Amino acid sequence: MKNLTPKIVLFFLLGLLFYSCSEVRKLQKKQLLIEDNEIIVNNKSVNLEDLHNQLYQKPNSKLLGFKPRLQLYNLSKKNADSSYQAWLLKKPNRLERMTKLYSKKQVNRLGKSFLVSGYSDFFKQVGEAPSILDTARVRKSEIRLQSYQFNRGFFDVKVASKIDSFKNKKVKVTYQINTGKPYVIDSIFRNIDSPIVDSLYQNISGNSLIKTGETYTAENISNEKKRIATEFRNRGLYHFQENYIKRPDIDTIGKKNKLNITFNIGNRIVKNADSTYTEPFKLYKINKVNIFTDKQVKERAIGIDSISYKKFNFYSSGKLKYKPKALVNAIFIEEGKLFSEQDKTLTTRALSNLKVFAYPRIQYVEDATGNGLIANIVLTPLKKYNFNIKGDFTQSNIQLFGISGFTGITFRNLFKGAEILDFSLRGNLGSSKDASIKNSTDAFFNILEYGADVKLSFPRIFFPINTSNIIRKESLPSTSITLGLSKQTNIGLDKENYYGSFYYDWGLNKDETKKFKLDLFNLQFVKNLNIDNYFNVYNYSYNTLNNLAQTYNTNATFEDDAGNLTFSGAVDFINAVTNNAYPLTLPRDNPDYKIINTIGERRKRLIENNLILSSSFSYNLSTKRSINDVQFYNIKAKIESSGNILSLIAKQKKEGLNSNDNQTVFGVEYAQYLKTEFEYIKHLHLYKKSSLAFRFFGGVAVPYGNSNSVPFSRSYFAGGSNDNRGWQAYSLGPGSSLSVNDFNEANLKLSLNLEYRFNIFNSLNGALFTDAGNIWNVSDNVEDEKLKFKGTKSFQEVALGTGFGLRYDFGFFVIRGDLGFKAYNPAKEYSQRWLKDMNFSKTVFNIGINYPF
Structure with missing residues (x-):
């Protein structure tokens, strides 16, 4: 090995030398490649993105210190077509022979093929041309840097540049910036011609973005001009535009690093x-x-119907098809109010939100007095009925192949109050080879799921008491009622799912950054149709049980001819052990008894039919304004309560207790729990196309009253493409347990995610991530201490996953693939938890659509 080391080092150094030379091999004699740009501000090197964006020339992009895009570009030919033509004419009769062998058209087409010239075009497209030094652009960059600092209040700024040459035709450009001291605003004056404008300016000056004692910036001046114009147009100045605010006068005469600003409005x-x-x-x-x-x-002169309602004039072709009150609730332009651009914007948004009209057109016309406006709101109704049919091919961890279909119809303006009724049918046919799929035939499609949904929406709060003083119409409130059912066959236990909800949602302010949702009633009834298939689905639980039965079972009726538990025998074996049936008596503190009891309790919970009637309140705060925002935060909070109404009904019906000693309604045990969740997401823009994304999630569901556990559909799981990517979905936790079930879940979850996102080239992005979290059981019927949350001591059981991934951005959605590693595995002994699974054989590969958070 010692003899090999010098050779390896030499080979590595030769490789670096070859790589360095290959970067400049296509440069002409006097051309130089920009290796680096450095900006030094007041004798200190800075790496601010805003400053580097001012430069006209930038080095080629790097990845881990290398320049892959430049190397790809260098693989291309400069003039592939000309080279091909030169090759054809290089030897006598070559062109003639090839034309006879093929054809003239085919010979020309060969020159445009991928092997001849197409690959060069491809490498030029995905690659990056060398960044060649241009001294004229260096001078333009100096001017641009000077202007940038000048606009930030450094009026005495000086900028110089220096070019340092390296070996291999590479250079480094250094920009030296001496900003001097910034200029501070000393006094603010105004010069306004119109008396009414001067009066309005005094009323709004208290919220000015320009304040004395602060450093002057051109950006603040621009933002203040926009603010003034917006305020004026919202306070009755119909003809006012931002260009009426002339460029402010800046006076620095007789002042040292201070200035006066005068706003001029004509x-x-x-x-x-x-x-x-x-x-x-x-x-x-x-x-x-x-x-x-x-x-x-x-435009019509006849057949026009008109009606007045609360000072609003309605005109329609024939009889009015809408209740005036419903439309007035979406209109904020009112007779007697001053003109307001904000009222126009809000009206446009509210009318569009009704979903019965296309984008409305609002026009203002001066009346005969010259002092008032006539607002004409022109609406374009959408079709009363809208049909929607679509199909798709699907694939998941359950079905190898699936065909899904959806058909729906929308009824608009159902009761003439802009109500929307949506009715839809959906279905899915799938194929699976999973052993848990039970089907009596060998048909290719052995999975079936279908359902129907009905949703009725009102563009207002539908409540017997007037709520306009509590939830104002500016928040665009709505009420929705939904009903639905679905059925699965040949999937797991097979299920019928019936559900319905009645909820309100609204926004707190006019820019819709805050949203509320009040789910007044949410009813769900889940019925399991094939409970005999339980151990076929939860195969890990069956294998654990079967292995224990080899030691403890003495009842041959529980087994098949091979000595393995039958599925029904597995249930009998659990009952015999937990009921201390001789000769299967096991002490309750025996570890094997605990495992058997846990499997039995879990089976009993998962095969039960669930009746859930809950109410919830959700809050969402987001500073994200558009899909392209890279710096924002988002807060979500929710509290949910279930079972209280059903508890009152059960007391009135007096059906008695079931075998679990719990109350029932219509023969079904109902769930009773309190659940709360909180999520915080923060995105920070770092440099160029790189950002840092952070997420925290915490949730807990505590059973009480009629329940000693939370329904499976309301519990938490860990792992998967949107959670801890070092583990597969449902495979992490609870606590320090070694994933004792096929699908592990619990009623408490904590998770943290941190992801560094960066651009590789064009639409291909990369990510480095770290995920931490786990699930635990708390205040329920679980007895195993490894599964329970034990306060701060349980933080030692927080799993840590890390890895990297690639994302391809198609614009309207993102496809991503992540490779996750287990950096800290709490299921192992403490000395074996750290970095024991950091190898590719234990990597978890996750595929997802869009970003995980």
Whole structure:
């Protein structure tokens, strides 16, 4: 090994030398490659993205210190077509021979093939051309850096550049910036021609973004101009635009690093034919509001129906098809109010939110007095009925192949109050070779799922008492009622699922960053149809039980001819052990008894039919404004209570207790629990196309009253593509247990996720991530201490996964693949927990759509 070491080092150094030379091999004689840019501000090197964005020339992109895109570009030919033509003419008669052998058209097509020139075009497209030094662009970068600092209040800034040459035709460009001291705002003045504008300016100046004592920045000046214009247009100045705020006067005469700012706002410019004149601005009120429920109604002279309602004038072709009250609730432009751009925006959004009209058109016309406005709201109704049919191919960990279909119909303006009724049918045919799939035939499609849903939506709070003083119409409230059913066959235990809900949602403020949802009633009834298939589905539980039976079982009726437990015999074996039936008596503190009892308790819980009637309240706060935002945070909180109403019903019905000593309603044991969740997501933009994403989630569901456990559908699991990616879904936890079940779940969950995201090239992105978390049982009927949450001591059982992934952004969705490793595995002995599974043989590969958080 000692003899090999110098050879390995030499080989590595030769490889680096070859790589370095290959970067510049396509440069011409006097061309130089920019290896690095450095910006030094006041004798300190800085790496601020905003500063580097001012440079006209940047080095080629790097990945782990290498330049893969430049290398790909260098693999291409400069003029592949010309090289091909030169090759054809290099030897006499070559072109003639090839034309006879093929054809002239085929010979030309060969020159454009991938092997001849196509690969060069591909490498140029995915690669990156060398960043060649251009001294003229260096000078332009100096000017741009100077302008950048000047706009931030450094009026005495000086910028210089230096070019250092390296070996192998590479250079480094250094920009030296001496900012000097920033200029501070000393006084703010105004020069406003129109008296009404001057008065409004004084009213809004308290919220100014420009304050004395703060450093001058051009960005703050620009933002203040936008704020002033917005405030004026929301306070009656119909004709005011931002360009009426002229460039402020900046006065630094006689002051040391201080300045005075004067805002100049002129009179309104009025055009009259070929001439223009100025006049003072004036306030405009809304004197009339017309609503045209058909965009053609304005051009028609006959067949027009009109009605007035609360100072709103409705016009329609024939009889009005909408209740005026429903439309008025979505209109914020009112007679007698001052003109407001905000009211127009809110009206547009509210009318669109009704989902019975296309994007509305709102026009203002000056009335005869010249001091008022007539608002014309022109609506374009959508089709009353809308059919939707679609199909898709699916694949999952259960079905190898599936065909899903959906058909639905939407009824708009159902009761003439802009109500929406959606009715849909859906189905799925799938194929699986899973042993847990039970089917009496050998048909290819052995999985079937189908269902139906009905949803009725009201664009208001549907409640017997007026709630407008509590939830104002500006928050765009709505009420939804849903009913649905679905059925699965040949999947696990087979299920019938019946559900219904009645909920309200609304936004707290006008930019919709805060949202609330009140789920008044949420009813779910889950019925298991094939409980005899339990141990075929939960095969791990069966194998554990069967192995124990080889030691403790003495009843031959529990076994088949091979000496293994039958599925029904497995149930009998559990009952015999837990009921201390001789000769299977085991002490309760025996570890094997605990395992058998746990499997039995879990089976009993999972085969039970579930009746859940819950109410919940959700809150969502987000600073994300668009899909392209890379810096924002999001907060979600929810509290849910289940079983209290059913408990009152059960006391009135007095059905008695079932075999579990619990109350029932219509013969079904109902769930009773309290559940709360909190999630915080933060995205930070770091540099160029890189960002840092963080998520914390905490949730707990505590059973009480009629329940000593939480239904499976309301419990938590860990692992998977959107959670801890070092583990597969349902395989982590609870606690320090070694995943004792096929699908592990519990009623307490804590998780942390941190992900560094960066661009590789074009639409291909990469990620490095760390995931931490686990699930535990708390305040339920689980007895195994390894599964329970034991306060701060349980933080030693927080699993840690790490890894890396690739994402390809198609624009409207992202496909990602993540490789996760188990860095800290709490299921192992303490000395074996750290970094024992950090190898590719134990890697978990996750595929997902869009980002995990």
